[in-house]
Amino acid sequence: MLKALQNRFKHSIYLEKSNILSLKEEEIFEAVKLAFDEGGTLLLDITIIDYLDFISPQKERFALIYNIRHKTFKQNLLLKCFLSEAKAQSVSSIYKAANWLERECYDQYGIVFEHHPNLKRILNHWQFEGFPLRKDYAITKGQLCTQSVNLMPEMNERLLEKGLITKDKEGNYSKCEKDLMFINIGPSHPATHGTIRNFCAMDGETVIANVSEIGYLHRGFEKSCENHTYNQIIPYTDRLDYCSATTNNVAFAKTVEEMLGLTLPPRAVAIRVLVMELSRIINHLVCLAAQLVDMGALTNYWYLYNPRETAYDFFSKLTGARLTNSYMRIGGMSYDLYEGYEDDLKIIMKEIEEGVSISLGMIEHNRIFHDRTQNVCPVSASEAINLGLSGPNLRAAGVQYDLRSAKPYYLYNDLDFDVIVGSVGDIYDRIMVRFEEINQSLRIMKQLLGNIPDGDICVNDASVVLPSKENVYGSIEGTMNHFKLIYEGVKVPEQEYYSCIEATNGELGFFIVADGSGRPHKVKVRAPSFGAMSAYTQMVEGSMLADAVLNLGSINIIAGEMDR
Amino acid sequence: METAYLIETVIKIVTILLVFSALAGIGTYFERKVLAFMQRRLGPMNVGPYGIAQVAADGIKLFTKEDIVPTNVVGPIFKIAPVITAATAFMAAAAIPFLPSFEIGGYVVNPIVSDINVGILYVLAVMAVGFYGPLLGGMASANKYALLSAARGAAVFISYEVITGLSLLAPLMMVGSFSLIDLNNFQIEGYWMVVYQPVAMVLFLIAGFAETGRTPFHLVANDHEIIDGFGTEYSGMRWGLFFIGEYANMFFYAFLISILFFGGFGDGSVLGAFALLGKVSFFFFFFLWTRAAWPDVRPDQLMWLCWKVLMPLAVINIVITGFVMMF
Numbered sequence A: 001m002l003k004a005l006q007n008r009f010k011h012s013i014y015l016e017k018s019n020i021l022s023l024k025e026e027e028i029f030e031a032v033k034l035a036f037d038e039g040g041t042l043l044l045d046i047t048i049i050d051y052l053d054f055i056s057p058q059k060e061r062f063a064l065i066y067n068i069r070h071k072t073f074k075q076n077l078l079l080k081c082f083l084s085e086a087k088a089q090s091v092s093s094i095y096k097a098a099n100w101l102e103r104e105c106y107d108q109y110g111i112v113f114e115h116h117p118n119l120k121r122i123l124n125h126w127q128f129e130g131f132p133l134r135k136d137y138a139i140t141k142g143q144l145c146t147q148s149v150n151l152m153p154e155m156n157e158r159l160l161e162k163g164l165i166t167k168d169k170e171g172n173y174s175k176c177e178k179d180l181m182f183i184n185i186g187p188s189h190p191a192t193h194g195t196i197r198n199f200c201a202m203d204g205e206t207v208i209a210n211v212s213e214i215g216y217l218h219r220g221f222e223k224s225c226e227n228h229t230y231n232q233i234i235p236y237t238d239r240l241d242y243c244s245a246t247t248n249n250v251a252f253a254k255t256v257e258e259m260l261g262l263t264l265p266p267r268a269v270a271i272r273v274l275v276m277e278l279s280r281i282i283n284h285l286v287c288l289a290a291q292l293v294d295m296g297a298l299t300n301y302w303y304l305y306n307p308r309e310t311a312y313d314f315f316s317k318l319t320g321a322r323l324t325n326s327y328m329r330i331g332g333m334s335y336d337l338y339e340g341y342e343d344d345l346k347i348i349m350k351e352i353e354e355g356v357s358i359s360l361g362m363i364e365h366n367r368i369f370h371d372r373t374q375n376v377c378p379v380s381a382s383e384a385i386n387l388g389l390s391g392p393n394l395r396a397a398g399v400q401y402d403l404r405s406a407k408p409y410y411l412y413n414d415l416d417f418d419v420i421v422g423s424v425g426d427i428y429d430r431i432m433v434r435f436e437e438i439n440q441s442l443r444i445m446k447q448l449l450g451n452i453p454d455g456d457i458c459v460n461d462a463s464v465v466l467p468s469k470e471n472v473y474g475s476i477e478g479t480m481n482h483f484k485l486i487y488e489g490v491k492v493p494e495q496e497y498y499s500c501i502e503a504t505n506g507e508l509g510f511f512i513v514a515d516g517s518g519r520p521h522k523v524k525v526r527a528p529s530f531g532a533m534s535a536y537t538q539m540v541e542g543s544m545l546a547d548a549v550l551n552l553g554s555i556n557i558i559a560g561e562m563d564r
Numbered sequence B: 001m002e003t004a005y006l007i008e009t010v011i012k013i014v015t016i017l018l019v020f021s022a023l024a025g026i027g028t029y030f031e032r033k034v035l036a037f038m039q040r041r042l043g044p045m046n047v048g049p050y051g052i053a054q055v056a057a058d059g060i061k062l063f064t065k066e067d068i069v070p071t072n073v074v075g076p077i078f079k080i081a082p083v084i085t086a087a088t089a090f091m092a093a094a095a096i097p098f099l100p101s102f103e104i105g106g107y108v109v110n111p112i113v114s115d116i117n118v119g120i121l122y123v124l125a126v127m128a129v130g131f132y133g134p135l136l137g138g139m140a141s142a143n144k145y146a147l148l149s150a151a152r153g154a155a156v157f158i159s160y161e162v163i164t165g166l167s168l169l170a171p172l173m174m175v176g177s178f179s180l181i182d183l184n185n186f187q188i189e190g191y192w193m194v195v196y197q198p199v200a201m202v203l204f205l206i207a208g209f210a211e212t213g214r215t216p217f218h219l220v221a222n223d224h225e226i227i228d229g230f231g232t233e234y235s236g237m238r239w240g241l242f243f244i245g246e247y248a249n250m251f252f253y254a255f256l257i258s259i260l261f262f263g264g265f266g267d268g269s270v271l272g273a274f275a276l277l278g279k280v281s282f283f284f285f286f287f288l289w290t291r292a293a294w295p296d297v298r299p300d301q302l303m304w305l306c307w308k309v310l311m312p313l314a315v316i317n318i319v320i321t322g323f324v325m326m327f
Helices: A002-008 A025-037 A098-109 A152-161 A221-226 A230-238 A242-260 A266-294 A299-319 A341-363 A367-373 A381-386 A392-396 A427-448 A469-474 A476-488 A528-540 A545-554 A559-563 B002-038 B054-064 B075-095 B119-130 B132-140 B144-175 B180-189 B198-212 B236-261 B270-293 B299-326
Strands: A013-015 A020-023 A042-050 A062-069 A076-083 A087-089 A112-114 A181-185 A197-203 A206-213 A495-503 A506-514 A520-526 B102-104 B107-109
Touching: A002 A020, A002 A025, A002 A076, A020 A025, A025 A062, A025 A076, A025 A087, A042 A098, A042 A506, A042 A520, A062 A506, A076 A495, A098 A112, A098 A528, A152 A197, A152 A206, A181 A545, A181 B144, A197 A545, A206 A528, A206 A545, A221 A230, A221 A520, A230 A242, A230 A520, A242 A266, A242 A495, A242 A506, A266 A299, A266 A341, A266 A427, A266 A545, A299 A341, A341 A427, A367 A427, A367 A545, A381 A392, A392 A427, A392 A506, A427 A545, A469 A476, A506 A528, A528 A545, A528 A559, B002 B054, B002 B075, B002 B236, B002 B270, B054 B236, B075 B119, B075 B132, B075 B236, B119 B132, B119 B144, B119 B180, B119 B236, B132 B144, B132 B236, B144 B180, B144 B198, B144 B236, B144 B299, B180 B236, B198 B236, B198 B270, B198 B299, B236 B270
Parallel strands: A020 A076, A087 A112
Antiparallel strands: A013 A020, A042 A062, A062 A076, A181 A197, A197 A206, A495 A506, A506 A520, B102 B107
């Protein structure tokens, strides 16, 4: 993919460390097209960098970044171009995933994408004025929303697309021949698993068209990041995918560590893998339990939630918090494992195994369960990739994409586990993939238990890790070191860098622009739930109301991560 | 004689009303406890020993809650709908023999309000009228989820009325009477009806789940999809009446199944009376057990089940019964 692009665009500049290919503004659309033809089928992210007040002067104020992953999933490539004006061409005709991603760029930076089917705000509310992620927008300037948005125009466009209504010259829509009922599923509906508004056009109980409105949980994560030091951001990452907080901690810390060129001590790596797999299990348990309740299978909820409770006890013992762990630090982690953790973990793993097996026993051969889930809201492999799905949702469609095996990081190369794939991509597959992934995560944890090496839990680098308390209180260097690290933060050399891990819901990546100071110039999260939610509309149209509710659970939308 | 009869009937009616209103409350307590034990938790524990007074607390809460009638609802219909559900449920109880007849000081008491000769027909008819409660409540609520629930209710109840009727036809042909007492007595001489009519029993049971709206057919007020369905806009005791109606219906169904297919109270001895209560308790428990074990079906699947599986089965059952009786 890279070679083909370099051959085609001779003047392009490739930055090895950042994995960024810089192109001219007029070439970028063609380059994205070529990248797609050369096998770059998964569009991970589109974002903008605002270089206003950047430490080193740049050609233009805005730069546009495309992040594209190759179909072998082993490599990704970032395409970058500077924008002379605040506008670009939409790639939503190539990637369906681009639709929402471009809307986000417009929303946050005010970049207009030409030929975009529906360019309007997505994370910020419709009454918002200005573009919050621009550097000249003050972080303190919050804006209130006084009225909910009217989704009817968007719904009319959707119905027009489906040929159910027509539009005359004055722009008036005709009445639909079917007697449609418009209904809001959410933002406060028992089945929205967070705060999401799905506006559906119903024909009886069949969802004819759907329009989703997100952003109810938008709290300006990325803007906050630009105003905090790297270590201060870690508690914010907890709130992304709050069902598996440590995974987000690791994803962020790992990106920054790679930017700093740090290698973690083996013990730290092993602990990270261990807690990540445990949080993966917890997240899957939450997803499965909530989803089975949506189906009316109440009992499974407690069978799956009780072991999670024990796991949370472990987390609160280890990190001091049940949900928002903030366990990781740049260059290591906050605490070492406590004495006797192995026994606790063994009990937890036994409980999880038992919970999973009895819960599976209740549904595995249940005809009602099969009828409710099999061939319901299916999405084919190629569609799923184009829609930007990742993680269990993509694997359920039969795509063998797991960063842990495709591009192994940490210990995953030496650990023995299977990548679980489905075949149809329906709700049944998504449930079963998650059930089996719990077992695989248990398998990984079993291999790690008893094999965690001794040693430090943080890198031995005074410019990254806080000195010990004895040092802080006992020596002037220690005090100074502590003071500087707290006040100025870990200084990351100027660069643009993307790194990712396989989080519970898919590829969780951080794209960070560092300017050499202790605070990032820009942070962009590639959030798996965002892609999943943008695919939701296509998945549910044509199915029943009951299926739409189930499907929302099955793609495991975590609003904290989607809305940021 | 006339006065005595009148007094006796009034006493019976009041007893049934009190007992089954209370049973609805106690039924919720048992439901919560049974589900809790199946789900490895404790259930209500705080009010009274083992949470037994939870029922009273819930009752007080329901009675003292503000009665909200939203702005856009169709007032009179909205207000009367819960009454229809509760009232018809109790009216149906008039033809059900709850216990064998017994003597108090030489006076014979028949624990049935009225042994009319079309007993079972009356019970089914009145129960069917009860479905106007959810239907009207849902339609009058000015709420789209309530409307969906009313539509679901209309489809489900009418379809499953057919199954209930057809499944009962075969046993009725064998007995040759609509009276529930005759149906009970028929089983004293021979075996239980379930031995002759196992298919009818299964069909009647399934239809019972659909008509009382219990899991796996918990569609009309499925909180995961359509919030509380027809009950969404109701509060306080109006909602409570729906609830009492639903639970009373569950008990009456349990009585009907026990009497129709499982021998009823047998020859009328004390043992038979206790046996009947045991059977009723078992079927009530069965309703709860299913709720703990199974997910819900989808509305269209429920319709599919009704028209393509259960109805043909019921008809075949009637035809076979007819042939066997002829030859």
